[in-house]
Amino acid sequence: MSASSEELIAINSLLIEREAELARVYATESRINQLLGADYPFEAPGVTLPSSIKRKKPTKAKKVKAKAAVIKPRRLDTGEAAYRITWTERGQSTQQNAADLKHLNALLKEPLPSMKLLKVQTIDIAGAPVETLYDATF
Template identity: 75%
Template sequence: MSASPEELIAINSLLIQREAELARVHITESRINELLGENYPFEAPSVTLPSSIKKKAAKPKKSKAKQVAFKPRRLNPDEVAYQITWTEKGQTSEQNATDLKHLNSLLHEPLPGMKLLKVQTIDIDGAPVETLYDATF
């Protein structure tokens, strides 16, 4: 909620006025109770006050594009790249990444609708060496 300085001044002025009126009501009710020597059964206001409305606590929103808690390792000497396989909008795609930072950026900030299927390391000939993650089974 953002408000301009003029709106904030008007809001604060109204809140001060509200506090003064509530203080007057309290003083009046206290004087009536003193006259009677006991508490008078005051009725609740006939209108619903905004301050009396109880709001439900907002539940934190769950991320729809939550990825797997998978932490890739660095490449071994016989490995030259990571081969990443994912689906997006019903289409399967594959990409090779030589940099661990590139792989981590895809894992931590995936594209909308992207689902990681497989991460494996490949050798110089493009043959798979080791599967690091596999969600295809």
């Protein structure tokens, strides 16, 4: 909401006038209570003041982030020579073999922003898959 300088001056003048009127009402009600020696049951004003209207703030729909699958690969068993990692990046599917668990964990821990992991498999010495540890292709 943007207002010009003249509008801001007019708004401030009206707010000062409102404050003065509310102070007058308070002083009048206080004097009535003093005369009676007790609190008088004042009724609420017959009009609804704009400042007393409670409005709901528009809430923005929260985007639900898809939780990345937590993959904790195991060490290679007997007959397994390496890990084969398959992912897509910018629409292109890529595979990489890693013989060391540290390299695999580093890749899984800090993937590239555009990288989507598809599959993690163990492979034997000939490159044939032995076991699938993670598969997001279905």
